[in-house]
Amino acid sequence: MNRPKHIFLRLLLVAIPLLMTMAPAMAQDTVYVGQSIDLSVIEIPGDTYVWELYNNVTGINFATDPGNCPVGEAYFTGVSTGPSVNVMWLNPGIHFIKVTAYRGGCTDNLKVGKMTVVYALPTAVIEPPPPICVGDSAHLTIILTGTAPWSITLTDGVNNFIFNNITSSPFNLTVPGIPSVTTTYWISEVTDANGTNTTPSSQVVQVVNPRPVNSHIYHYGP
DSSP, X not given: OOXXXXXXXXXXXXXXXXXXXXXXXXXXXXXXXXXXXXXXXXXXXXXXXXXXXXXXXXXOOTTTOOOOOOTTTEEESSOSBSSEEEEEEOSOEEEEEEEXXXXXXXXXXXXXXXXXEEOOOOEEEEOOOOOEETTOOOEEEEEEESSSSEEEEEEOSSOEEEXXXXXXXXXXXXXXXXXXXXXXXXXXXXXXXXXXXXXXXOOEEEOEEOOOOOOOOOOOOO
């Protein structure tokens, strides 16, 4: 659901300290679980590049220790060499990326950066409801993203209605009480198994039409 992001890193030919942070040169240092991103360096003619991923850097010497990230947490979707690679991130947590520049089989240049992987916040969208008549109940359909179970708070700006333990999407609900006039609804909060999103959803308008006034019905005929 997320388009790939591009991160550009600069590797210098001159001799530099072995370990450097690449975070300041990164376009982003946080990604979502299930998101893939492109990582790139500014290519220098004559250099070749090797990328490695780490999920645990305790006692690690980046100059000599190879990547240790299991494919169940993050992996290169294609090759792990060249000026550009693509990484799929599968588990939340802090991961590290190393890119090493080689020339003629030798290197004195590498960069290490940190990537924080988080769960995306859940979202809730209300589908526009059809009009109802005075005295009818309002039925709304909610489209949810995230990981079940969900809880949502539906509001009309005055009343809040909380629905818990939602196990599937879309979720069909009946608004407590019967609206007597046209009413605007939105979701003010949605929580899933991993977090809470307090950004209000888009509003929908439940149109409530009056019923015809009771009167005798006459039939004229021959």
